[in-house]
Amino acid sequence: MAGTTQLSDATVAVNNNPVEIIPNSLKFSEGLGEQKARAVSGGGGVVNQIFSNDIETNVGKVSFKVPATIDNIEAIRAWKINRNANGVTVTGSNVDGTITRTFSRAALLNDYEVELGSETDITVEFSSSPAV
């Protein structure tokens, strides 16, 4: 029976380079945005719907955690300095098939925290153009 296996192990690449992430830490939003539906009255009991896209919310997001290694700290700093000239690719495969999402013009908007320790992670959150 197809479609019974949950996807839990995806490959992440930033600027065409592979990134080793903490398992189960990957999340993304497609950036398809929010829609609104409003009712308008035509009188006499006539009600119609006005549907609209809230373009302001068409922002892709992809986030994951990485261990606080020197290589990762340096890489994240470079991504931050690179402003919105980053690209993130997420590829997931299992017995049911493969999905790929590309987040172009991606930037690290927030001032991420680096916590040093034996089991500490850095949370990386990119905002981007809607995923394709």
Next chain:
Amino acid sequence: MKTEFNYPLKVPFDYITKLGDKEQATFITVSAPTAKSVSMIAPLKQAMTMASLGMQERYKDQEVVEVSDDGEGLDSLDGESIVAMIEASGADMEKLVLHFSELFTKSKLFTVEGEGDVRLTSPLIDLMSINDFYGLAGEFLKNFIIASPTD
């Protein structure tokens, strides 16, 4: 002296440009290696030599394409044919493919054509078709290993 060549991809793949955009790669530019990459190239050169000797022995009584020391005669062979010749010689292809992958991603000689220089990396190799992988490997051997650098 040939300093680089372009390998046109049979199956284009997507990559991220230096501006963070998604683009389609149509060919790969390969720069001539220097001695810096010699440890990655040595096993490939050895496999090529063994294959060449094996072919000479096997077909010594037949008319075959002759390749002189300066690479003359190579034009009739494409990259995939050269890799097929190595395969036929009984080389350990599993090891050779790993050597090629290492060469493609670590030597800094392979760049994807597009906005600026985007190096070929392992996620991009994963997107490359098998024919293009072998074709690129064979063209590298043909242009820089078999042929003379003055070709």
